[in-house]
Amino acid sequence: MKPELPARIEYVHLQWDGPKTWEGKAKLKGPADYGVYQIYGYHPVHGADCLLYIGKASDQPFAVRLKQEVDWMYDADFGRLSIYVGRCSGWDGTPTDREWARQIDLSEKLLILAHRPGWNAQKNIDWNSKELSRLHIFNWGSHRSLLPEVSGLRYTSVFDDEAEYKQFATPKG
Secondary structure, X not given: OOOOOOOOOEEEEEEEEEEEOOHHHHHOOOOOOOEEEEEEEEEOOOEEEEEEEEEEEXXXXXXXXXXXXXXXXXXXXXXXXXXXXXXEEOOOOOOOHHHHHHHHHHHHHHHHHHHOOOOOOOOOOXXXXXXXXXXXXXXXXXXXXXXXXXEHHHHOOOXXXXXXXXXXXXXXX
C-alpha cells in the first residue's frame, strides 16, 4: 500500500560548532547555547574518535547539561573526548521557548535514528511518529560525521513496506 505522506515538511537548520574540549564546555552558557550536541571518543567496538552520543540541551544551556554527563569521566580515552554543539537557526528569529524546545527534542530523536551512536539508547523513539516523519534537518558548519541532511521520511516507518514497491522495467508500447 502506498504510504500516506505528510501534508507539510518542517525544516530545522542546525549550525554546528566544534570541536570543544571537555573542559571548554563550561563556556557554553550564553543565550544561544541550547540545542543538540554530539560527543566523540573511543568505543570498544567502533574504535577511536567515533560518534558516541547525541544529546540535547533544551531546558538548560550546554554548559549545565554537559556538566551532568559525569559517566564520560570513565571513558577509556577521556582526555581525547570532543564535543560538537548544534544550535537551531533560521530566518525568522528565535521562536517561543516551547517551539524551540520542540525543535530541539525532535532533532535529537531524528539524529539518533539516522546515525545510531554507540552509547545512545533509542530513548523510546516512536518510529511511527507523524512529527518525526515531517522533519527534515539541515546540518551546517562543523557537523563532523553527521549527514548533511536527514529526512524523517527516510528514518521513520513511512516507507517500511518495501515489498509493495514495483521495480521499473522497460515500458511496453
